[in-house]
Amino acid sequence: MKIIILILAFIAGVGFTIKQSANEMKEIAARQELSKYKGQPNLLPEVKIVAPRG
Numbered sequence: 803m804k805i806i807i808l809i810l811a812f813i814a815g816v817g818f819t820i821k822q823s824a825n826e827m828k829e830i831a832a833r834q835e836l837s838k839y840k841g842q843p844n845l846l847p848e849v850k851i852v853a854p855r856g
Contacts, residue, residue: 839845
């Protein structure tokens with residue numbers, strides 16, 4: 803019985819570790835994506851208003 807409990811605890815620990823590392827990988831990927839655009843200028847188009855004032 804003790805062996806079964808140890809195996810279940812081990813599986814739960816491994817599952818928790820895998821889930822946590824997957825969340826961290828998503829976070830790192832999002833940070834890397836944002837850091838790629840920090841060095842670039844504003845990528846939004848410039849809008850000029852040409853309508854006459856009423």
